[in-house]
Amino acid sequence: MTYDYIQLEKESGQPLYLQLYEQLKSAAQSGSIHPGQKLPSIRRLSEDLGLSRTTIENAYQQLCVEGYIDAQPQRGYFVLTSGGKRGVRPEEAVHPIPWQPRYNFGTDAVDSTCADLKAWRRHIREILNRPQAMVRYGEHQGELSLREALRDYSYGARGVVCSAEQVVIGAGTQPLLYILCGLMQGQVGAVAIEEPGFPQAEQVFADCGIEVLRLPGDDSGMRPEALQQSGAKVAYVTPSSREGNGSPIPLLRRQELLNWAAQTGGLLIEDDYNGELRYRARPIPAMQGMAADDRVLYLGSFSKLLLPSVRVGYMVLPQRLLPLYLARAPRYNQTASKAEQLALADYVKSGQLERQLRRLRKVYAQKSSLLMHLLQEAFGKCAQISLQETPLCVTLQFHGGPSPARLAELAETYGVRVCPGPEGKVTLGFAGIPMGDIAPGVHALQKAWNPPEFCISG
């Protein structure tokens, strides 16, 4: 620590070493510096404070004899606990490791056996070896090489048609939505979202003072008539990965939504979360590429494709918003890591993202059918089991029986993590669990819920 906050007065009559002693003592007593913490070395502090080493040494000596700190030769001075015992050394002060389930059907991770960590590491390393890149701020809009790579990738994988100029990079969807809200400032009254809504996006709209209208949808998604009636000029849709509904918005409905946009002059925000990850059927192309008239803003990301910890997303602006954006771009700092942007650009350009996508599709196809099969066997008689394809999970809909929260609790005692949902629903994600753990995981779940208090599974 630099302890720059210490303020001493040379003229105060009081000896300097005593002033220092007092300040350090009160800091220790008030808990501002913690037991076990290392104090700055005598040399360092003397330099910082512009004092002689002896002065510091005297102050430290005083604290030593009074039992506040402990001198460890050639290592440093360390703060003791109030009881005078030596505090834990920093390395020993390890956090209590949060409980890790043996079988993780959560939705917050990807399977480490499938993640392409090796290639990612290689690319990051390569970028870090380019000092010219690292010592400079990045471009506001995102690195050009990545925007070009995404232009090509999004066209090939999703049919998104755009130039690199339309692509804006950001650290996930939210920062990009803030920029969008800024562009729309004052010109848009409300944004329509399909029930049950999408908190992460709604939060952004709320923060920017834009009203959110939740519209009930049908099996095919948001209804254009409802949209029309709501009077909203902007609609936020997640056509590929709908909350609580396994099927994406079908082509026909997409066309209807595009018609709504064309007729009313509205804007469609297409959040294509996991859009490329459809594996049982061919993915439905993005609406952005189907639209003839520039009324779709496309949002894409990579958390489930590459690594959840890599927060890089992008949006494709409609041409009509481009001049407005470019004028304002300098006022928005880029949020995504420059190193990760450049690494991702290479990763995409070298075709590895695409290879990874193919790999994952196969893996998820296998995992999902195995999991569906096992769950049908185990709980088919007492629950309705439905595959949520692109959200990479399966929901069990129980009628009666313990609450989802209780079921999740029971599962935890058997080392299984599942996600409790509303209305008797329990969700099991399969992105994060290795293939080989699925069968034992379901067995453990069966034990946890069996003899089921609510269901005759035999």
Add this chain to the structure above:
Amino acid sequence: MTYDYIQLEKESGQPLYLQLYEQLKSAAQSGSIHPGQKLPSIRRLSEDLGLSRTTIENAYQQLCVEGYIDAQPQRGYFVLTSGGKRGVRPEEAVHPIPWQPRYNFGTDAVDSTCADLKAWRRHIREILNRPQAMVRYGEHQGELSLREALRDYSYGARGVVCSAEQVVIGAGTQPLLYILCGLMQGQVGAVAIEEPGFPQAEQVFADCGIEVLRLPGDDSGMRPEALQQSGAKVAYVTPSSREGNGSPIPLLRRQELLNWAAQTGGLLIEDDYNGELRYRARPIPAMQGMAADDRVLYLGSFSKLLLPSVRVGYMVLPQRLLPLYLARAPRYNQTASKAEQLALADYVKSGQLERQLRRLRKVYAQKSSLLMHLLQEAFGKCAQISLQETPLCVTLQFHGGPSPARLAELAETYGVRVCPGPEGKVTLGFAGIPMGDIAPGVHALQKAWNPPEFCISG
């Protein structure tokens, strides 16, 4: 490319290979796929589309004979230019390298000879070798280990008093301000900022519908009386690094601002940009630590301390805002890279950030005095030269003579980048230029501006 966007209809009477041919042709003609680009292999595309290899081959054949694409045995099919020539291969399509000045007195980079890239690389490498960390999303508030490290660091270096719970990580100041604006939604009418303002922050407030009042300040910074009169409940101040003013807000004024907050129940947002980088005198501790009554929100960052390309910043919430934030935290995804967060945590905890800080202070002290000395010699007679200490730059104030823009142009022709400012001001940053380049850089500048059309330097 995956070419998932291709949509064929089995029932349409039209042969499949012709449908495919048409789609590819129009894609090539519309420029959606670029000359030189490799088409997917026959095997791959046949798998993607669920068709026979022959179908694809026929379509490709057709495109070949019509000169749209070119078959390269054992390599693949490549798109030709409209003229029938082979397009440049992707690797050859290198970007025009943006002009790099020989002597960079810009403010957007740090000196690569001072940047601690080696240590940073080591820490990043270490993190990447921990798959468990990388395959999981991070915590919304930021990694705990980093928040703890910053709690200790900010106390030692800046006198900020807080718990790890109060620390929120983000990809720079802007994402953090959005969160703050969300917390204040509706409860705050306007934010006061000292003239000449700070566009990056104002943009966020504007996006969130919060009015910005620019208050003229005096030499010591924002005036409490003006603040009082404005009626604003929130004030945004940059006490360490004031735009166009070399000196930070002095202790007395800080106390007065704190008094304003205490008396009116207002909130001070303390953006401590480069606060730790004061090198000529001891840094003034942060207001956050001086305040007895929890009315300061502290903002810190690392771009100039570590690497500009690493966008990690943090804010320290006042206790009173904590419950509100914690309730809303799950709705804000973390924006900073998890790998960089964990690497930074280790970097800080191992004391290397502090060592780097010391190193940089020395370097900047040397650089600034050298630059000031040389500029005085060269332009002392025709410009007022003032050191902006923590912004790490020097401003030359010319009275008369060419416009700053013209001066910057002249400099560019001699390979020197400087930053034109308003009102006859030209700014020279010294963070990004190596020590040894300063003297020749100033000489080049002297040549560029000499024989000065405006100033007798002899």
Add this chain to the structure above:
DNA sequence: GGGTATTTGTCCGTATGTATG
């Protein structure tokens, strides 16, 4: 894993100012 450079507590000689006799 081992060799080297740096960091660090400790010890020691010195200088200055003040009070005492």
Add this chain to the structure above:
DNA sequence: TCATACATACGGACAAATACC
């Protein structure tokens, strides 16, 4: 006035622990 003692402050030298490659 001088000698002595003491408190305070400064910086050089040494050897062990640590960090780094």
